[in-house]
Amino acid sequence: MTGEPITLENLASLTAIVPLDLQFRAKDIVAKAKAMAVAAEKHSLNIIFSHNDRGTRFDSELKKHFSAQKHSTLVSGKFYEDAVNSALLRNIAFSKVTTDYLVLLDVDLWLDTDLLKKYFAPVKFGLKAFTILPCLYLSQSGSKALISGKKTAQTLCEDYFSFSRKEFLHLANPSSVIIMLCEDYKSLTGFNTDFIGHGYEDFDFMIRLASKHAQIKTSPDFFDHTTARSPLFAQGFRRELGRLCLSPLIEKDFFLHIFHKKTPESENYYSLRKRNYMLFCKLHQSMTCGSTPKDQTLITEFVETCISLGKSINDYSIYFENKPGHIDRYDTFKRRLKFLMQ
Incomplete structure (x- = not known):
């Protein structure tokens, strides 16, 4: 990207997919997921979080937060039990994408x-x-x-x-x-x-x-x-x-x-x-x-x-x-x- 950049007015044709698993540092991840969702709503960015539900109170808190979001979607389920499988979570999130383009993000990123x-x-x-x-x-x-x-x-x-x-x-x-x-x-x-x-x-x-x-x-x-x-x-x-x-x-x-x-x-x-x-x-x-x-x-x-x-x-x-x-x-x-x- 050098020279005069091409710019876009919006991100309507782009969807972000983000894997979530609260096996470790649950409180931190929930807080960051909420912040990323708020930023996505503010800028009208479609974002799909794929969540492996381990049945903890933090998992419940996460699901409750995403019950009324316009641009942020939480796909939640008990997809596996043991070690984190981010690859599977990304694929699950992708199955819900309806735009022509996507961006792979992680929950720890500043949007x-x-x-x-x-x-x-x-x-x-x-x-x-x-x-x-x-x-x-x-x-x-x-x-x-x-x-x-x-x-x-x-x-x-x-x-x-x-x-x-x-x-x-x-x-x-x-x-x-x-x-x-x-x-x-x-x-x-x-x-x-x-x-x-x-x-x-x-x-x-x-x-x-x-x-x-x-x-x-x-x-x-x-x-x-x-x-x-x-x-x-x-x-x-x-x-x-x-x-x-x-x-x-x-x-x-x-x-x-x-x-x-x-x-x-x-x-x-x-x-x-x-x-x-x-x-x-x-x-x-x-x-x-x-x-x-x-x-x-x-x-x-x-x-x-x-x-x-x-x-x-x-x-x-x-x-x-x-x-x-x-x-x-x-x-x-x-x-x-x-x-x-x-």
């Missing part, structure tokens, strides 16, 4: 309708098959500033590029925020519900979507799952998918992720994540063909893109900062002290 309008426009007008947006994760301090109105999304963006630390955790590139045609979702048969628990169902979906439109490259290091703080130091499949987000990175456009306490990481959590990774590798083993790129990161391509667009690399210095996120990622003295005492 930015201006950003949706900007990146929905080229998809709606046939200039792009789909758009994947980066996501900037806020710390507790940054989240409080945004929710209270002390800072706006634009102000926080400016703080990020000024190397402020206390408001931010990391930048996810890519994220699972995807604007696309409903017809593509159907042709891909949606998300793979064999991915259970946390991890890789979104990467699996993005790879299938990008492959459908011949927009992803193969490489021998494709299954490298090394993570990096900087979006430009991504490797493996994160590099190949991250390449699809270079335009919003250059435009400095991100969705903001509201802070939440870390979900308990049980032995089952780790075993399911490992299982999901193995399934991911099995499903996409054909992506490891070809030759290893000369630059196994996105740095060269990002710099070349900036030069071709007449952009100054100095405006994006924060993207090149790849110091491991240790003490500076803790936004209060108490959390820093707790980290140092471990």
Whole structure:
């Protein structure tokens, strides 16, 4: 998205789908779902929440809130009992979509309708098959500033590029925020519900979507799952998918992720994540063909893109900062002290 952007007056032909499961941090998720619904009503955005009802008082509270909403719909049922299955919940939500386009969102996101309008426009007008947006994760301090109105999304963006630390955790590139045609979702048969628990169902979906439109490259290091703080130091499949987000990175456009306490990481959590990774590798083993790129990161391509667009690399210095996120990622003295005492 460079040059003069195409704009939309409304989002009437777009539906957002959001999975909800209150197995963990129920109070936090209910509050965020309510806030997202309020924002959707305000901006007339169709949004479908798919809710796995575990029969708790929080589940009841959630269902009661959505009994009288115009643009927000709650699809609720006892769809499964054990580990969270976000893939299944997304597919259930999609079955209720009646518009031609959709956007995949998570309940922890700050609903930015201006950003949706900007990146929905080229998809709606046939200039792009789909758009994947980066996501900037806020710390507790940054989240409080945004929710209270002390800072706006634009102000926080400016703080990020000024190397402020206390408001931010990391930048996810890519994220699972995807604007696309409903017809593509159907042709891909949606998300793979064999991915259970946390991890890789979104990467699996993005790879299938990008492959459908011949927009992803193969490489021998494709299954490298090394993570990096900087979006430009991504490797493996994160590099190949991250390449699809270079335009919003250059435009400095991100969705903001509201802070939440870390979900308990049980032995089952780790075993399911490992299982999901193995399934991911099995499903996409054909992506490891070809030759290893000369630059196994996105740095060269990002710099070349900036030069071709007449952009100054100095405006994006924060993207090149790849110091491991240790003490500076803790936004209060108490959390820093707790980290140092471990």
